[in-house]
Amino acid sequence: MASEYRYQQLENWLLQGILxxxxxxxxxxxxxxxxxxxxxxxxxxxxxALQRLEAQGLLEARPKAGYFVTLQPDGVKxxxxxxxxxxxxxxxxxxxxxxIMRRSAAFxxxxxxxxxxxxxxxxxLNRSIGRSLRRQKGEDYQYYDEPDGVLLLREQLSLHAARRxxxxxxxxLCITSGCQHALFMALMASCERGDVVAVESPGFYGVLQxxxxxxxxxxxxxxxxxxxxxxxxxxxxxERWKVKACIVSPAFATPGGAMMPLESKQRLLALAERHNLxxxxxxxxxxxxxxxxxxxxxxxxxxxxVILCSSFSKSLSRxxxxxxxxxxxxxxxxxxxxxxxxxxxSRYLQxxxxxxxxxxxxxxxxxxxRNELRANRDRLIAELHAWPGEVRVSxxxxxxxxxxxxxxxVDTLAAYPQGxxxxxxxxxxxxxxxxxxxxxCLRISFAHPWKASRTEALRRLPAVLQS
Numbered sequence: 033m034a035s036e037y038r039y040q041q042l043e044n045w046l047l048q049g050i051l052x053x054x055x056x057x058x059x060x061x062x063x064x065x066x067x068x069x070x071x072x073x074x075x076x077x078x079x080x081a082l083q084r085l086e087a088q089g090l091l092e093a094r095p096k097a098g099y100f101v102t103l104q105p106d107g108v109k110x111x112x113x114x115x116x117x118x119x120x121x122x123x124x125x126x127x128x129x130x131x132i133m134r135r136s137a138a139f140x141x142x143x144x145x146x147x148x149x150x151x152x153x154x155x156x157l158n159r160s161i162g163r164s165l166r167r168q169k170g171e172d173y174q175y176y177d178e179p180d181g182v183l184l185l186r187e188q189l190s191l192h193a194a195r196r197x198x199x200x201x202x203x204x205l206c207i208t209s210g211c212q213h214a215l216f217m218a219l220m221a222s223c224e225r226g227d228v229v230a231v232e233s234p235g236f237y238g239v240l241q242x243x244x245x246x247x248x249x250x251x252x253x254x255x256x257x258x259x260x261x262x263x264x265x266x267x268x269x270x271e272r273w274k275v276k277a278c279i280v281s282p283a284f285a286t287p288g289g290a291m292m293p294l295e296s297k298q299r300l301l302a303l304a305e306r307h308n309l310x311x312x313x314x315x316x317x318x319x320x321x322x323x324x325x326x327x328x329x330x331x332x333x334x335x336x337x338v339i340l341c342s343s344f345s346k347s348l349s350r351x352x353x354x355x356x357x358x359x360x361x362x363x364x365x366x367x368x369x370x371x372x373x374x375x376x377x378s379r380y381l382q383x384x385x386x387x388x389x390x391x392x393x394x395x396x397x398x399x400x401x402r403n404e405l406r407a408n409r410d411r412l413i414a415e416l417h418a419w420p421g422e423v424r425v426s427x428x429x430x431x432x433x434x435x436x437x438x439x440x441x442v443d444t445l446a447a448y449p450q451g452x453x454x455x456x457x458x459x460x461x462x463x464x465x466x467x468x469x470x471x472x473c474l475r476i477s478f479a480h481p482w483k484a485s486r487t488e489a490l491r492r493l494p495a496v497l498q499s
Contacts, residue, residue, distance in 0.1 A: 046061065097403055156396075205358055206366060233469070255285065283430065315341065322405060
């Protein structure tokens with residue numbers, strides 16, 4: 033009976049600390065060893081108390097990391113904003129996006145804050161690339177890579193895809209200089225000037241840039257932060273206008289991190305076949321999943337009309353400009369466009385990355401990254417819960433950012449220069465639409481650890497946004 037009392041006493045003490053926010057959502061509790069020493073308890077007693085709290089959904093045990101206060105989904109209010117369906121229009125992207133990119137602030141409130149060290153996965157990647165460079169022989173440096181890219185890398189990507197339920201041969205893949213390059217070629221191959229392209233709204237601003245440069249018109253399809261593109265709305269759009277292509281991110285679409293359910297994927301493909309639609313799948317965030325990476329839409333593509341585009345920039349390194357595309361019925365055209373737009377990729381870089389994957393370095397990196405991203409996400413949402421007024425936040429199971437919906441009177445575009453005065457760079461909601469919607473929304477990334485200075489910058493934002 034005494035033993036029961038002691039673990040219950042610890043359980044109640046920890047619960048009280050959680051309720052009083054001694055440890056906030058996403059933060060780690062003291063280690064088992066520390067609790068044993070400070071409370072004079074056995075390891076078994078401490079673990080039993082922690083496991084009881086875990087069973088209640090209040091804690092999460094993370095391998096080699098400890099116990100963390102978990103996110104309570106019922107306490108998170110989801111964003112309600114919904115895009116309007118409007119007639120297709122030309123695209124004009126705000127110059128504000130260029131300013132954000134010049135500041136290297138696409139995924140950081142404080143882009144000048146340096147961590148001072150490289151993650152183990154990036155260190156291992158750099159070693160693999162260095163070894164590949166040192167192995168160059170004779171006059172290799174005088175020759176271009178083949179158009180499809182190094183076979184060894186395409187073979188590794190094929191194996192990686194198979195683990196996600198998509199069987200693809202290496203000759204169905206073409207290496208690119210990133211996902212944006214892959215999307216660019218997919219649009220060029222499947223569309224002509226003046227064609228209409230359906231996009232998610234809110235959706236990826238990089239896609240809007242491409243549509244503007246290619247003189248394509250856009251029709252925005254409403255999305256949910258939980259299930260992605262509204263397929264009923266897409267069907268309405270396809271019945272009203274002639275749409276040539278649809279760009280969609282079924283796995284953790286930016287900005288809200290939505291994941292499209294299987295039924296919606298199946299309906300999307302059925303609509304694509306009925307309306308002779310090219311479906312361009314932006315799969316760049318799939319490997320940031322906080323659990324098992326979902327199967328791509330491409331795995332269901334029996335009609336050979338899904339062009340899958342992806343890269344390593346979100347799962348590994350922004351500086352690693354390597355992506356890939358599987359072009360379906362447009363693949364030959366995309367191969368030609370690769371020659372026109374890039375000519376060739378770096379062989380030693382591809383060989384180094386292929387070796388990194390083959391040696392298990394990429395898989396190990398993704399395992400570590402999942403724990404880090406989950407902790408970063410939970411800490412961010414905990415901070416946003418403390419903001420004044422009604423704040424609605426998406427709760428993504430992957431990706432690198434949350435979508436924040438603030439009261440209607442907030443104008444995030446107007447707040448941008450005021451944030452800069454404080455050294456903070458925000459990403460306003462209207463950047464994710466061509467129609468000026470989502471003025472009271474913004475995207476906030478959890479790609480970086482919440483160090484004291486970054487957390488302080490986040491806490492200064494409400495005053496800027498409410499002014």
